[in-house]
Amino acid sequence: MDGNPGVPNSTVQNGTKERIWSEDETLIPDWIYTDQDVYEQEIEKIFLGRHWNFVGLECEIPEPGNYIRSYLGPLPVVVTRNKDGEIHVFENRCAHRGVEFCREYRGSADSFICPYHNWTYNLEGDLTAIPFRRGAKGKGGMPADFDMGERGLRTFHVTTRRGVIFATACDDMESIEDYLGPRICEEFDATFGGSEMKLLGIHRNILPANWKLYQENLKDPYHATLLHTYLTTFGLFVPSNESDIPGDDLGRHGGLLSRRPEGRPDVSEDEQADMQAYKNTMELNDKRVMNFFPEFDSKWSGSVLTVFPSLTALRQGNIINTRLLVPRGPNEFMMIWAVLGRVDDDEEMVRHRLRQNNIYGPSGFLGIEDNEALKFLQDGLRNSLPRDGLALLGEDDEPTDHIITERSIRSMYRYYRSVMGL
Amino acid sequence: MEKGSALREARLDIEEFNYAYADTLDRFDIDGWVEYFTEDGLYHVIARDNEESGLPLGLIYCEGKAMMKDRAYALLNTEMYAPRYLQLSITNTRALKIEGELIHAAANYTLIETLVEEKSRIHQVGKYRDIFRRTPKGLLLQERKCIYDSVMIDNCLVFPV
Numbered sequence: 001m002d003g004n005p006g007v008p009n010s011t012v013q014n015g016t017k018e019r020i021w022s023e024d025e026t027l028i029p030d031w032i033y034t035d036q037d038v039y040e041q042e043i044e045k046i047f048l049g050r051h052w053n054f055v056g057l058e059c060e061i062p063e064p065g066n067y068i069r070s071y072l073g074p075l076p077v078v079v080t081r082n083k084d085g086e087i088h089v090f091e092n093r094c095a096h097r098g099v100e101f102c103r104e105y106r107g108s109a110d111s112f113i114c115p116y117h118n119w120t121y122n123l124e125g126d127l128t129a130i131p132f133r134r135g136a137k138g139k140g141g142m143p144a145d146f147d148m149g150e151r152g153l154r155t156f157h158v159t160t161r162r163g164v165i166f167a168t169a170c171d172d173m174e175s176i177e178d179y180l181g182p183r184i185c186e187e188f189d190a191t192f193g194g195s196e197m198k199l200l201g202i203h204r205n206i207l208p209a210n211w212k213l214y215q216e217n218l219k220d221p222y223h224a225t226l227l228h229t230y231l232t233t234f235g236l237f238v239p240s241n242e243s244d245i246p247g248d249d250l251g252r253h254g255g256l257l258s259r260r261p262e263g264r265p266d267v268s269e270d271e272q273a274d275m276q277a278y279k280n281t282m283e284l285n286d287k288r289v290m291n292f293f294p295e296f297d298s299k300w301s302g303s304v305l306t307v308f309p310s311l312t313a314l315r316q317g318n319i320i321n322t323r324l325l326v327p328r329g330p331n332e333f334m335m336i337w338a339v340l341g342r343v344d345d346d347e348e349m350v351r352h353r354l355r356q357n358n359i360y361g362p363s364g365f366l367g368i369e370d371n372e373a374l375k376f377l378q379d380g381l382r383n384s385l386p387r388d389g390l391a392l393l394g395e396d397d398e399p400t401d402h403i404i405t406e407r408s409i410r411s412m413y414r415y416y417r418s419v420m421g422l
Numbered sequence: 423m424e425k426g427s428a429l430r431e432a433r434l435d436i437e438e439f440n441y442a443y444a445d446t447l448d449r450f451d452i453d454g455w456v457e458y459f460t461e462d463g464l465y466h467v468i469a470r471d472n473e474e475s476g477l478p479l480g481l482i483y484c485e486g487k488a489m490m491k492d493r494a495y496a497l498l499n500t501e502m503y504a505p506r507y508l509q510l511s512i513t514n515t516r517a518l519k520i521e522g523e524l525i526h527a528a529a530n531y532t533l534i535e536t537l538v539e540e541k542s543r544i545h546q547v548g549k550y551r552d553i554f555r556r557t558p559k560g561l562l563l564q565e566r567k568c569i570y571d572s573v574m575i576d577n578c579l580v581f582p583v
Contacts, residue, residue, distance in 0.1 A: 201472040201479020205575040286488035371578040
């Protein structure tokens with residue numbers, strides 16, 4: 001957020017736009033994280049391109065007339081539920097002069113009225129009223145051929161799956177199921193399945209880092225037990241847990257699945273080595289935080305999904321959250337976290353979820369470390385002379401049942417390069 | 423009149439308490455911070471928009487000292503974060519109501535954070551909604567709810583406020 005020091009780290013110099021990205025997929029150049037024109041191409045080719053962008057959850061707008069401010073890529077949008085219960089997504093920018101008219105985090109409305117000249121829109125984004133359209137005293141006003149129907153807000157196509165709302169600017173987009181692919185769709189359904197979800201609250205934070213680094217972070221199981229020593233210190237996660245890292249055919253989405261041995265340490269067979277580590281760890285003073293009340297139809301106790309480009313979905317224990325990544329230039333992005341419970345939770349279950357959620361969020365034991373690490377990383381990328389980062393670990397054609405690998409990062413950039421033409 | 427002087431006395435006690443509390447956190451004495459609470463005390467840091475929308479999610483949510491001790495241990499022993507200086511200022515302290523051993527109180531707080539080679543900046547502003555308990559050991563927090571206006575957090579909030 002502070003000024004960029006004077007190192008010439010942009011690779012666009014002397015008016016040329018020549019950039020080199022090695023054919024070697026283990027090398028990732030700094031400039032994809034720092035250069036303004038790369039960022040501008042991402043808006044066009046990725047966020048406004050052939051992708052489903054996560055924009056919110058149905059439980060954030062449960063009733064007709066409910067709305068939230070949200071984002072499609074960096075673009076401010078409003079997500080509404082109209083009188084018939086349909087969900088609509090449109091730009092938060094008046095068709096007249098461009099005012100970002102919706103200023104509340106959330107609310108309920110019959111219509112949106114731009115405060116500057118009172119142009120009025122319905123919950124679908126259609127223009128419904130313009131003051132002095134015919135002028136005053138027979139003078140002024142709109143041209144006779146002005147067509148209200150052509151002057152609505154820019155709207156986006158919408159789809160939902162299991163209460164999760166996606167939007168796209170692409171007119172012939174495939175279904176969300178085809179977009180996710182069978183393996184990611186299966187894990188997506190496991191996270192968002194079960195009884196109806198209920199919003200417990202929203203966290204918001206700004207990270208001084210490129211948005212892609214967050215996608216990378218959650219495609220990078222290698223860091224999980226190294227950076228997050230809370231996990232190993234308190235025996236929450238050990239590297240030898242059963243795991244899987246599925247993806248889609250194009251390599252853009254990813255899953256990070258793990259299975260914690262259930263209940264008390266069961267000193268048996270192949271888990272014995274893990275248990276030794278577990279016994280040597282600190283015990284939590286408040287062990288309620290570790291309780292798990294089964295609610296997912298899945299063998300995995302933890303699942304982190306990255307849905308390209310803007311969604312991450314996590315469940316661990318009874319924590320369920322989504323994170324919307326909102327890019328704000330190459331060096332900064334915003335995160336909007338939605339933390340979920342269920343409509344049928346009793347008061348104690350709500351409190352259990354609130355207790356567990358200390359692990360995530362902008363003050364979470366893992367959240368603090370990821371945010372700090374990404375800040376340090378962006379500082380390194382923008383403050384030093386440009387070079388390539390390394391993503392060397394693991395092979396791309398081996399089984400997906402171990403975590404000491406960076407294959408999901410490589411596969412995302414294989415896809416990224418094809419879309420960006422880089 | 424008597425009620426007014428009881429509230430005034432309570433306010434003075436709470437101001438002393440809050441100055442010591444802020445100093446403890448400024449010194450990163452997180453183990454010491456835990457001792458400002460009753461055994462079953464509640465510590466809840468919540469965004470103002472969540473609070474006003476009836477959404478219970480906490481940025482930090484500790485039910486009881488055991489949970490606070492686990493957070494203190496993590497912050498002092500396992501967490502990775504950049505070095506920093508912190509100044510917590512607590513102002514506009516008011517004692518609102520006395521019910522036996524309990525005092526309902528409120529205050530404003532401002533956390534200024536300074537990172538290495540960065541300017542000092544306001545990291546969080548908010549209001550405390552407190553319930554103090556008078557005990558033989560002096561005042562202790564039965565409940566401290568920190569409702570922050572700074573809904574958009576700059577990266578992360580590492581330490582309690």
